[in-house]
Amino acid sequence: MQEPTAHQVAANATSSFTExxxxxxxxxxxxxxDLPAGAAAAPLQVPHATTIVALSYEGGVLxxxxxxxxxxxxxxxxxxxxxxxADHYSVLGIAGTAGIAIDLTRxxxxxxxxxxxxxxxxxxxxxxxxxxxxxxxxxxPMALQGLAVxxxxxxxxxxxxxxxxxxxxxxxxRYEEREHHTVGSGSVFARGALKKLWRPxxxxxxxxxxxxxxxxxxxxxxxxxxGPDPVRQLWPVVxxxxxxxxxxxxxxxxxxxxxxxxxxxTIARREA
Amino acid sequence: MTQQFxxxxxxxxxxxxxxxxxxxxxxxxxxxxxxxxxxxxxAENPSPxxxxxxxxxxxxxxxxxxxxxxxxxxxxxxxxxxxxRGYSYDREDVTARxxxxxxxxxxxxxxxxxxxxxxxxxxxxxxxQTQDEDHLYRLTFDxxxxxxxxxxxxxxxxDRVSSAIADGWRASLRFPGAxxxxxxxxxxxxxAGALPATAVEVAVLDxxxxxxxxxxxxxxxxxxxxxxxxxxxxxxxxxxxxxxED
Numbered sequence: 001m002q003e004p005t006a007h008q009v010a011a012n013a014t015s016s017f018t019e020x021x022x023x024x025x026x027x028x029x030x031x032x033x034d035l036p037a038g039a040a041a042a043p044l045q046v047p048h049a050t051t052i053v054a055l056s057y058e059g060g061v062l063x064x065x066x067x068x069x070x071x072x073x074x075x076x077x078x079x080x081x082x083x084x085x086a087d088h089y090s091v092l093g094i095a096g097t098a099g100i101a102i103d104l105t106r107x108x109x110x111x112x113x114x115x116x117x118x119x120x121x122x123x124x125x126x127x128x129x130x131x132x133x134x135x136x137x138x139x140x141p142m143a144l145q146g147l148a149v150x151x152x153x154x155x156x157x158x159x160x161x162x163x164x165x166x167x168x169x170x171x172x173x174r175y176e177e178r179e180h181h182t183v184g185s186g187s188v189f190a191r192g193a194l195k196k197l198w199r200p201x202x203x204x205x206x207x208x209x210x211x212x213x214x215x216x217x218x219x220x221x222x223x224x225x226x227g228p229d230p231v232r233q234l235w236p237v238v239x240x241x242x243x244x245x246x247x248x249x250x251x252x253x254x255x256x257x258x259x260x261x262x263x264x265x266t267i268a269r270r271e272a
Numbered sequence: 273m274t275q276q277f278x279x280x281x282x283x284x285x286x287x288x289x290x291x292x293x294x295x296x297x298x299x300x301x302x303x304x305x306x307x308x309x310x311x312x313x314x315a316e317n318p319s320p321x322x323x324x325x326x327x328x329x330x331x332x333x334x335x336x337x338x339x340x341x342x343x344x345x346x347x348x349x350x351x352x353x354x355x356x357r358g359y360s361y362d363r364e365d366v367t368a369r370x371x372x373x374x375x376x377x378x379x380x381x382x383x384x385x386x387x388x389x390x391x392x393x394x395x396x397x398x399x400x401q402t403q404d405e406d407h408l409y410r411l412t413f414d415x416x417x418x419x420x421x422x423x424x425x426x427x428x429x430x431d432r433v434s435s436a437i438a439d440g441w442r443a444s445l446r447f448p449g450a451x452x453x454x455x456x457x458x459x460x461x462x463x464a465g466a467l468p469a470t471a472v473e474v475a476v477l478d479x480x481x482x483x484x485x486x487x488x489x490x491x492x493x494x495x496x497x498x499x500x501x502x503x504x505x506x507x508x509x510x511x512x513x514x515x516x517e518d
Contacts, residue, residue, distance in 0.1 A: 017352075017355055017359075020352055020356070021356070021359075024356075025356060025360075028356070028359065028360050106359065107359070110355050110358070110359050113355070113500075114351065114352075114355050117326070117327050117328070117351045117355075118348055118351055120321070120323065120326075
């Protein structure tokens with residue numbers, strides 16, 4: 001009788017919140033759901049989150065997202081936030097089906113905190129990146145039905161002392177990016193802008209300006225990406241992660257950065 | 273087939289309770305003190321990694337005495353309960369009262385139904401905006417639950433430690449005063465002298481963790497604007513705190 005008991009205890013000893021839900025409360029997972037057959041035939045009209053940019057700078061990484069969610073040709077939200085702190089040393093941004101993406105973010109935040117509380121220590125940055133990949137893979141059946149979520153993950157590797165950046169595909173494939181990366185509908189335009197604006201060893205303030213300007217360029221050409229909105233005082237959400245942890249860049253700072261970009265573009269009077 | 277002897281239910285319960293009490297009395301004590309800055313949890317524990325005090329949720333902490341494997345499994349179950357609840361409802365909906373009642377039910381069920389009762393005693397503490405709204409629950413091996421005011425002392429020498437704490441406790445204590453009081457009380461437990469920082473495990477639930485300042489500058493460095501009130505103090509933190517005046 002001894003051995004099965006010990007085996008059972010070992011099998012139940014998980015530090016992962018997702019595994020716990022999978023076993024005890026599978027209905028709470030954002031994925032893991034059977035959609036009715038034929039659902040893929042007509043794509044659902046649900047809000048989609050759009051462009052996220054991330055780039056490295058001297059001493060850390062930065063992630064920024066615009067504030068728009070779209071549903072077909074309609075703007076579903078002007079205020080949505082798509083970049084979140086995952087824990088003290090990492091942030092994630094999400095593009096794709098907003099409803100699933102936001103729950104996935106919440107699940108990921110709890111996953112990291114749960115591990116920290118059970119084990120009494122932080123998960124390594126690689127470990128966090130792998131967990132996120134596994135969650136995205138869990139969502140693959142939904143992605144095949146058109147409800148895809150594509151995240152971007154950035155964090156400070158406290159062991160190595162550097163900021164690192166990870167991109168994903170819908171199958172959960174995880175790729176480390178060295179300089180910068182973008183996801184979402186406006187990503188092509190933001191990436192073009194980053195190629196010209198980014199250079200090694202940017203300061204934190206320069207990095208914020210580069211991120212906001214690349215989102216401005218994405219909003220210029222992609223209707224699903226929202227630009228800075230001086231009328232409603234809406235600015236992108238920007239997080240920096242450095243040795244001292246994740247920090248949300250304050251609105252006042254972003255207003256000044258966006259203001260100077262708009263001003264420079266007004267003076268230049270360029271058509272495209 | 274051997275014949276089972278008849279044992280009266282009273283005798284059975286008494287034997288189980290005595291067994292559990294003996295197990296708990298062997299352990300060292302833990303003190304939980306509510307004070308002006310928040311709630312301080314102090315345990316006599318020479319191990320820096322096998323904790324008797326743990327974080328459950330944003331404002332909720334856990335402290336235990338007794339058998340490590342038993343209270344550790346209860347602590348993990350508590351973290352799971354709180355995280356599932358917070359994830360499926362909202363973070364605000366996780367309360368110490370709910371958690372304490374789940375603990376009471378599990379302890380009660382084990383006490384009556386299992387081969388042997390848990391040899392543990394637990395404290396569940398929740399810090400609030402004001403000291404009046406703090407909650408301290410004490411749970412014993414048989415599933416009894418008590419709502420305590422001011423402080424909780426558990427473990428081997430609980431009576432002696434408790435009277436020492438009761439003499440010195442005031443609602444206006446700050447963290448240094450509360451931790452000094454708790455460590456002073458725990459000394460009556462040990463043979464001689466004051467306890468060094470390495471012999472105790474200290475954690476706090478910071479009442480002002482969400483304000484950007486935090487209640488104390490040195491604590492707030494790592495906890496700036498955090499909804500998580502729980503902070504484990506290392507030896508250097510404890511020494512620095514104890515050196516301070518109230």
